[in-house]
Amino acid sequence: KQEVTQIPAALSVPEGENLVLNCSFTDSAIYNLQWFRQDPGKGLTSLLLIQSSQREQTSGRLNASLDKSSGRSTLYIAASQPGDSATYLCAVRRGDSSYKLIFGSGTRLLVRP
Amino acid sequence: GAGVSQSPRYKVAKRGQDVALRCDPISGHVSLFWYQQALGQGPEFLTYFQNEAQLDKSGLPSDRFFAERPEGSVSTLKIQRTQQEDSAVYLCASSHDRGQPQHFGDGTRLSIL
Numbered sequence: 001k002q003e004v005t006q007i008p009a010a011l012s013v014p015e016g017e018n019l020v021l022n023c024s025f026t027d028s029a030i031y032n033l034q035w036f037r038q039d040p041g042k043g044l045t046s047l048l049l050i051q052s053s054q055r056e057q058t059s060g061r062l063n064a065s066l067d068k069s070s071g072r073s074t075l076y077i078a079a080s081q082p083g084d085s086a087t088y089l090c091a092v093r094r095g096d097s098s099y100k101l102i103f104g105s106g107t108r109l110l111v112r113p
Numbered sequence: 114g115a116g117v118s119q120s121p122r123y124k125v126a127k128r129g130q131d132v133a134l135r136c137d138p139i140s141g142h143v144s145l146f147w148y149q150q151a152l153g154q155g156p157e158f159l160t161y162f163q164n165e166a167q168l169d170k171s172g173l174p175s176d177r178f179f180a181e182r183p184e185g186s187v188s189t190l191k192i193q194r195t196q197q198e199d200s201a202v203y204l205c206a207s208s209h210d211r212g213q214p215q216h217f218g219d220g221t222r223l224s225i226l
Contacts, residue, residue: 034214044204089156099169
């Protein structure tokens, strides 16, 4: 059974810092991995999607990497801003291209002005 | 509309009452998903529709939970004889097809007193 773990559960940093959020999964047979952002009281906004054949994806100040063999992904946020404060969730899709997303519990990020 | 719309945004019910949660997917999206998100946790899959057919209901926690999508568009998640442990945010997502990225609504926050 696929399990997804995110560390740390919460993180508080001063504005301008670069930071790394971690995601690990137990079954390396994934189809893709996706990072989402969730603001309080809101749904999920997709940030980056990495296919199983890819090593990383970049969008603006965000960079996500994937190491399937070790069951790990990281989300790197450069030059953090208060507007980045939110919960960040990673989710994997099984290797049989299953439609089910298996989510971690998220990392709550606070960027202090 | 441009995105997935869910109503109501908030629902408070007394234990034992029945509730109905509505999801309007993005127009033309064939696949529709329901997830349950407990406080401080990631979303967990409940059920999946392809058009009007409910192809997977393996995540529904009990027979008190029932979902339908009779015309292949709007979907309703019904919970009968609600219990306190049903308190959560219920998220709906839709996609062009089962393997495509899922777009999430803002959810319905259900509180059972």
